[in-house]
Amino acid sequence: MRNRTYTADAEPGDTVTVAGWVHEVRDLGGIAFLILRDTSGKIQVKFEKDEMDDDLVETGLGVHRESVISVTGEVDEEPRAPTGVEVTPESLDVIAEAEAQLPLDPSGKVDAELSTRLDNRTLDLRKDEVKAIFEIRAEVQRAVRDKFRDLRATEINTPKIVATGTEGGTELFPITYFGQEAFMNQSPQLFKQLMVGSGLERVFEVGPIFRAEEHNTPRHLNEATSIDFESAFIDHTEAMDVCEAVVTAAYEAVEENCQDELEALGLEEEFERRPRVPAAHLRGGHRAHQRTGELDEQLVWGDDLPTEGEKALGEDVGEHYFITDWPSEIKPFYIKDHDDDETLSTGFDMMHPNMELVSGGQREHRFDHLVAGFEQQGLDPDAFEYYTKMFKYGMPPHAGFGLGGERLIMTMLGLENIREAVLFPRDRQRLSP
Amino acid sequence: MRNRTYTADAEPGDTVTVAGWVHEVRDLGGIAFLILRDTSGKIQVKFEKDEMDDDLVETGLGVHRESVISVTGEVDEEPRAPTGVEVTPESLDVIAEAEAQLPLDPSGKVDAELSTRLDNRTLDLRKDEVKAIFEIRAEVQRAVRDKFRDLRATEINTPKIVATGTEGGTELFPITYFGQEAFMNQSPQLFKQLMVGSGLERVFEVGPIFRAEEHNTPRHLNEATSIDFESAFIDHTEAMDVCEAVVTAAYEAVEENCQDELEALGLEEEFERRPRVPAAHLRGGHRAHQRTGELDEQLVWGDDLPTEGEKALGEDVGEHYFITDWPSEIKPFYIKDHDDDETLSTGFDMMHPNMELVSGGQREHRFDHLVAGFEQQGLDPDAFEYYTKMFKYGMPPHAGFGLGGERLIMTMLGLENIREAVLFPRDRQRLSP
Numbered sequence: 001m002r003n004r005t006y007t008a009d010a011e012p013g014d015t016v017t018v019a020g021w022v023h024e025v026r027d028l029g030g031i032a033f034l035i036l037r038d039t040s041g042k043i044q045v046k047f048e049k050d051e052m053d054d055d056l057v058e059t060g061l062g063v064h065r066e067s068v069i070s071v072t073g074e075v076d077e078e079p080r081a082p083t084g085v086e087v088t089p090e091s092l093d094v095i096a097e098a099e100a101q102l103p104l105d106p107s108g109k110v111d112a113e114l115s116t117r118l119d120n121r122t123l124d125l126r127k128d129e130v131k132a133i134f135e136i137r138a139e140v141q142r143a144v145r146d147k148f149r150d151l152r153a154t155e156i157n158t159p160k161i162v163a164t165g166t167e168g169g170t171e172l173f174p175i176t177y178f179g180q181e182a183f184m185n186q187s188p189q190l191f192k193q194l195m196v197g198s199g200l201e202r203v204f205e206v207g208p209i210f211r212a213e214e215h216n217t218p219r220h221l222n223e224a225t226s227i228d229f230e231s232a233f234i235d236h237t238e239a240m241d242v243c244e245a246v247v248t249a250a251y252e253a254v255e256e257n258c259q260d261e262l263e264a265l266g267l268e269e270e271f272e273r274r275p276r277v278p279a280a281h282l283r284g285g286h287r288a289h290q291r292t293g294e295l296d297e298q299l300v301w302g303d304d305l306p307t308e309g310e311k312a313l314g315e316d317v318g319e320h321y322f323i324t325d326w327p328s329e330i331k332p333f334y335i336k337d338h339d340d341d342e343t344l345s346t347g348f349d350m351m352h353p354n355m356e357l358v359s360g361g362q363r364e365h366r367f368d369h370l371v372a373g374f375e376q377q378g379l380d381p382d383a384f385e386y387y388t389k390m391f392k393y394g395m396p397p398h399a400g401f402g403l404g405g406e407r408l409i410m411t412m413l414g415l416e417n418i419r420e421a422v423l424f425p426r427d428r429q430r431l432s433p
Numbered sequence: 434m435r436n437r438t439y440t441a442d443a444e445p446g447d448t449v450t451v452a453g454w455v456h457e458v459r460d461l462g463g464i465a466f467l468i469l470r471d472t473s474g475k476i477q478v479k480f481e482k483d484e485m486d487d488d489l490v491e492t493g494l495g496v497h498r499e500s501v502i503s504v505t506g507e508v509d510e511e512p513r514a515p516t517g518v519e520v521t522p523e524s525l526d527v528i529a530e531a532e533a534q535l536p537l538d539p540s541g542k543v544d545a546e547l548s549t550r551l552d553n554r555t556l557d558l559r560k561d562e563v564k565a566i567f568e569i570r571a572e573v574q575r576a577v578r579d580k581f582r583d584l585r586a587t588e589i590n591t592p593k594i595v596a597t598g599t600e601g602g603t604e605l606f607p608i609t610y611f612g613q614e615a616f617m618n619q620s621p622q623l624f625k626q627l628m629v630g631s632g633l634e635r636v637f638e639v640g641p642i643f644r645a646e647e648h649n650t651p652r653h654l655n656e657a658t659s660i661d662f663e664s665a666f667i668d669h670t671e672a673m674d675v676c677e678a679v680v681t682a683a684y685e686a687v688e689e690n691c692q693d694e695l696e697a698l699g700l701e702e703e704f705e706r707r708p709r710v711p712a713a714h715l716r717g718g719h720r721a722h723q724r725t726g727e728l729d730e731q732l733v734w735g736d737d738l739p740t741e742g743e744k745a746l747g748e749d750v751g752e753h754y755f756i757t758d759w760p761s762e763i764k765p766f767y768i769k770d771h772d773d774d775e776t777l778s779t780g781f782d783m784m785h786p787n788m789e790l791v792s793g794g795q796r797e798h799r800f801d802h803l804v805a806g807f808e809q810q811g812l813d814p815d816a817f818e819y820y821t822k823m824f825k826y827g828m829p830p831h832a833g834f835g836l837g838g839e840r841l842i843m844t845m846l847g848l849e850n851i852r853e854a855v856l857f858p859r860d861r862q863r864l865s866p
């Protein structure tokens with residue numbers, strides 16, 4: 001359809017061919033209106049029954065809702081039309097007739113369960129407020145990539161099929177790989193670290209990760225998108241600065257470039273009022289507990305914060321905050337301890353009142369400490385030799401983080417279930433579509 | 434290292450701290466030079482033995498090559514230095530000493546087998562000409578994403594864990610997914626098609642694909658990057674236009690933004706002389722055979738072109754060309770036939786003299802034809818119901834293509850083995866690092 005015009009581009013005086021879905025038909029007797037919807041918006045198609053070819057009127061008004069049609073005709077101003085213009089059809093083609101009964105109502109007038117929506121994502125995504133989530137998701141990916149590039153990082157792609165998991169054998173999906181045992185990678189952690197010792201020095205990746213965790217909650221996915229960053233010659237405080245800059249860039253880009261989408265989600269005002277990351281930024285994790293008064297009783301230093309605690313802390317300090325200085329023993333082998341206190345790690349989390357968004361830290365770059373760390377965690381250093389041996393050939397100090405792509409979208413847009421931020425989510429029960 | 438200066442940013446008159454790898458040490462007696470390398474370039478560090486602290490001189494000149502050090506000192510102009518400036522160290526720290534014996538020589542003076550290089554990618558990527566490949570790869574991904582967005586497409590992420598493969602049970606890696614059988618996805622084909630029927634209409638994805646094919650050749654990978662595009666309301670000729678635009682954008686971006694990298698690869702002149710896609714663009718696949726004279730004998734219409742034929746045809750018509758109008762019977766069920774000749778498909782390939790880069794076509798959007806196509810290919814339509822049923826609810830005509838990300842880099846840079854375009858390639862033998 002070389003000469004198709006998007007509905008949003010139809011100007012009064014033009015003769016256009018527009019194509020899309022039949023959103024609604026209103027028959028008022030002598031006159032009738034069909035609302036045609038495409039990705040750019042909607043346009044009114046007018047049928048004046050006495051003045052038009054009977055076949056054309058019959059076809060246009062008889063077609064099922066959600067069928068795909070194209071209409072050729074002249075565009076006129078019409079202040080009473082939803083977008084101020086309307087098309088009077090000279091010809092109309094039914095390109096793909098929809099069944100009369102749909103499993104889901106794309107007009108959104110009839111509510112549907114999330115599972116019905118996910119089973120019928122094609123129809124679900126015809127709703128403005130669902131489409132908006134994925135337009136925003138795409139914009140967030142663009143914004144974070146651009147920000148990483150501004151910060152002189154190079155985009156990389158690390159393998160998703162691996163011989164060993166990042167943290168040993170837990171929570172891995174096994175693959176049969178030409179008769180060998182392999183796994184789907186749960187994190188690009190070890191690979192991105194190998195790259196900071198290369199000539200690239202500073203890298204980022206936006207890609208899928210796979211976790212066989214048993215949780216089946218509104219905030220867990222078994223296949224997710226991880227936004228990873230790692231850089232040579234920075235420490236954990238500089239990694240937190242990059243983390244702030246990237247999350248801030250994502251919020252700013254959405255505010256600047258996604259006003260229509262925010263409006264479709266009813267978020268245009270709320271979004272503007274939200275604190276940006278730097279404004280609500282807090283350092284000094286276990287020390288933060290002492291500031292939160294009523295939380296003290298629930299919190300034991302070094303425990304993962306209970307959900308209630310996360311929420312209360314978030315309300316106390318703002319939309320996003322860092323928790324730092326976790327006890328070394330609960331952090332993985334690749335996180336470096338503080339030089340002046342080996343019981344304290346440089347690991348940090350960036351929190352949202354509802355959940356953890358980011359996990360990062362300075363990394364252990366000293367070969368002997370690294371190998372000792374493997375042994376302390378009961379992992380076999382030999383299985384990770386491809387990784388550890390590079391630490392003998394000049395590995396710089398480095399730090400980085402992993403940011404949960406879907407969690408960022410979920411918290412940004414206030415979604416109730418993380419599955420709403422994924423086109424085709426994967427969980428214990430859901431493997432299709 | 435908050436105050437670290439990249440070597441390329443060190444200006445005469447500044448006092449800087451630079452950090453990186455010891456590239457080379459030249460001891461001339463009373464004076465000695467250390468070349469320090471970081472991601473931005475190299476800088477000369479000068480040791481005047483009689484005028485400097487003995488410990489500092491001893492440390493600087495005694496450190497193994499490829500160790501990580503930092504140097505603080507004043508920058509001066511020095512026309513004889515490789516970059517026209519040098520640092521006189523006031524202090525020098527050895528941050529991570531490298532072993533004296535390295536498995537690979539990052540200066541590139543000693544050649545290494547590809548398998549040794551891949552086993553030691555961290556060291557391999559300290560060579561300018563290897564690093565250049567991955568800087569270019571990142572730039573290509575940026576350029577194609579930006580071009581797709583210019584063309585009003587939305588970036589999507591489709592699942593990599595699936596219940597059924599795109600083309601049935603062949604060439605799939607099986608996964609154990611919570612006790613169910615699942616697979617790693619071999620193509621986003623069916624998912625991107627589901628999106629053209631949604632409100633998004635036009636989508637692209639840059640992501641991993643997984644193929645359990647037995648080939649172990651210089652141009653096959655078992656995990657690769659696919660650059661996918663799919664759009665409602667276009668036909669196969671318009672999909673070819675988009676394909677051309679995207680490949681052209683990639684070449685242009687590399688020419689414009691990667692001159693240093695092209696130089697590191699020795700390609701700066703050759704690259705400019707190469708024909709761009711439109712200039713070497715040919716349509717009419719089986720008809721093209723007739724134009725190629727000497728090729729006629731090797732070619733049977735409808736067969737995949739033999740490698741020799743691909744090369745000869747490429748030399749005849751230029752760097753890239755399309756082959757169209759393949760016989761319907763050899764194309765998969767989702768490719769639409771020509772309306773005026775059902776024995777001819779709308780499928781197309783974009784070829785490079787050395788290999789196929791792109792496969793695309795107009796898709797079958799009619800439910801009954803689609804289901805018949807499944808049956809003709811011996812596939813069970815019920816296993817794909819999540820896909821086929823959406824064709825009953827208003828599926829527009831659509832077309833698209835998949836472009837092999839690594840093949841694009843390989844042909845663009847004249848690499849001899851596709852593994853050179855992947856940080857950590859996966860093949861039958863290689864699962865680590």
